Amino acid sequence: MVYEPGTDSEEFRMACEVRYVIGLGGREARRAYLDGVRRKRGDEGADMLEAAVKEAWNK
Numbered sequence: 001m002v003y004e005p006g007t008d009s010e011e012f013r014m015a016c017e018v019r020y021v022i023g024l025g026g027r028e029a030r031r032a033y034l035d036g037v038r039r040k041r042g043d044e045g046a047d048m049l050e051a052a053v054k055e056a057w058n059k
Helices: 010-023 027-057
Strands: none
């Protein structure tokens, strides 16, 4: 059985945001988005998102 998070879960939100960031048009666009996240959510939030993006990118 495969666990699929509900659409209202933090896991689902993160997965959607990771796909969005990966789909942005180039490294500079991704960096600009992550910089905005850092300003809004702080270092911890941006670092978590950046790590998830890197993990997904390398799959």
